[in-house]
Amino acid sequence: MARTKIAAVLRDGQPGTTVDVRGWVRTKRESKGDFAFLELNDGSCFANLQVVVDGKLPDYATLIKQITTGASVAIDGEIVASPGKGQRVEVRATALRLLGTADSTTYPLQKKGHSFEFLREKAHLRPRTNTFGAMARVRNALCYAIHEFFQDRGFLYVHTPIITTSDCEGAGQQFQVTTLDIAKAGSGLRAKGSGTEKKNPDAADPASSSVTQPLALSPQPSIDYSTDFFGKKAGLTVSGQLEGEAFACAVGDVYTFGPTFRAENSNTTRHLAEFWMVEPEMPFYELEDDMALAEDFVRTIIRKVMERCPDDLQFFNDRIEPTLLESLKNIVDHDFIRLTYTAAVEILQQSGQKFEYPVEWGHDLQSEHERYLTETHFKQPVILTDYPRAIKSFYMRCNEDGKTVRAMDVLVPRIGEIIGGSQREERYDVLVERMKECGLNPDDYWWYLELRKYGTVPHAGFGLGLERTLQLITGMVNIRDCIPFPRVPGSAEF
Ligand code: 4AD
Numbered sequence: 001m002a003r004t005k006i007a008a009v010l011r012d013g014q015p016g017t018t019v020d021v022r023g024w025v026r027t028k029r030e031s032k033g034d035f036a037f038l039e040l041n042d043g044s045c046f047a048n049l050q051v052v053v054d055g056k057l058p059d060y061a062t063l064i065k066q067i068t069t070g071a072s073v074a075i076d077g078e079i080v081a082s083p084g085k086g087q088r089v090e091v092r093a094t095a096l097r098l099l100g101t102a103d104s105t106t107y108p109l110q111k112k113g114h115s116f117e118f119l120r121e122k123a124h125l126r127p128r129t130n131t132f133g134a135m136a137r138v139r140n141a142l143c144y145a146i147h148e149f150f151q152d153r154g155f156l157y158v159h160t161p162i163i164t165t166s167d168c169e170g171a172g173q174q175f176q177v178t179t180l181d182i183a184k185a186g187s188g189l190r191a192k193g194s195g196t197e198k199k200n201p202d203a204a205d206p207a208s209s210s211v212t213q214p215l216a217l218s219p220q221p222s223i224d225y226s227t228d229f230f231g232k233k234a235g236l237t238v239s240g241q242l243e244g245e246a247f248a249c250a251v252g253d254v255y256t257f258g259p260t261f262r263a264e265n266s267n268t269t270r271h272l273a274e275f276w277m278v279e280p281e282m283p284f285y286e287l288e289d290d291m292a293l294a295e296d297f298v299r300t301i302i303r304k305v306m307e308r309c310p311d312d313l314q315f316f317n318d319r320i321e322p323t324l325l326e327s328l329k330n331i332v333d334h335d336f337i338r339l340t341y342t343a344a345v346e347i348l349q350q351s352g353q354k355f356e357y358p359v360e361w362g363h364d365l366q367s368e369h370e371r372y373l374t375e376t377h378f379k380q381p382v383i384l385t386d387y388p389r390a391i392k393s394f395y396m397r398c399n400e401d402g403k404t405v406r407a408m409d410v411l412v413p414r415i416g417e418i419i420g421g422s423q424r425e426e427r428y429d430v431l432v433e434r435m436k437e438c439g440l441n442p443d444d445y446w447w448y449l450e451l452r453k454y455g456t457v458p459h460a461g462f463g464l465g466l467e468r469t470l471q472l473i474t475g476m477v478n479i480r481d482c483i484p485f486p487r488v489p490g491s492a493e494f
């Protein structure tokens, strides 16, 4: 008999038919030696399958003693209509095999109700809990909806590199990739901000021997990268946008969707050192087109996940965030508010609200400001446009006012920014000037500039953070609980 997944048994199983089900025991209840009830979960759905084990089965007493929470079992049985509440059918076991025990004195998930902090230390086992099983299914449904959204609209999925020599955001937050022997090539290397300066014993020039060499991608004059693996200083990508633009300016609408790395030392509930980002890039789009696509995108993917994971989302609503379903429905059913950064600053300044960080034109908005706009003022997602050029990346198209750029951020309740995007600067000369203004060397971006030299077109794009979107959809407070194995400062254990 082939194994049937529990989701299929609960959905389609007909009383009177036989099944082979397998999974991990969530709970066991024994009833005076005559019967035992097992709650079995195999991850295929939120619900457990109730299995009734008859005390007359061979080896019942020995087996049932060894079957504790966390043990894995294989069960042949008959589907019967369930007399209990909450499930349509259950399984009456006709054969029971113990696949693996889980010693109840040491199994970390023996008890329910562990804190999320505790479970982060058990990232290899936490998928076996209700919350992280639900998160895995929601994440899967979200990724499926993302691909479906773009595929339905004729976008090509392109793979942009993980290792790159260009810093897309120009913010010096790249992790370095090197085969140089750190011990030899730079005993002066130190982690950014660690404070101590060491001498480099291999340096021929005594004048350079005390140069400190931050690990982030900033100029390190004493290291000769021409001898490094790529012949140049390389790092992990902070965004696939620049390479995405090369394809958008050739094959039309594209999207890249992959892991992204940032060595920002942000110990917040919204930052990861490794996260996933979806980045569409569209030729012939201006900022308004970009915003319309971003809004359609966010509303569509949330609606699809709501349709496909109702049980998981109900759980998050019941156990994590009581306003969750209502707030998601509000996002799906209503148009997003659109206003300029300047108008938002005025609203914030006139709000009478006391913020930890004061609001001043020209400064980046903090998440407290973004949340005030989306949760208190508008009670809706908001798209802010035309940010000050001094706080935005070099590639954003400059407005005629000389002060702002064609940027747009999508802000949502509870999280703040989930999308950052812009119309791109397609004018060669303006882009070169902008790079210099941002302290970048145009020579380092020569290939990106050639996209403006040969057949340049207006174009635009954006990036959606997958884990922040999962925070929004599940109501989970900490982004570290929205990725299977979180990477954050000081932690990459699993
Ligand atoms: O606003 P960001 O930095 O934009 C870009 O990277 C552009 N190159 C995107 C583009 O136009 N193609 O990042 C985009 C989104 C943010 O809105 C946020 O959702 C997410 O990526 N993000 C992070 N998520 C988790 N941890 C971090 N450290 C993140 N940094 C950005």
Ligand code: MG
Residues within 6 Å of the ligand: 409, 417, 419, 420
């Ligand atoms: Mg941003």
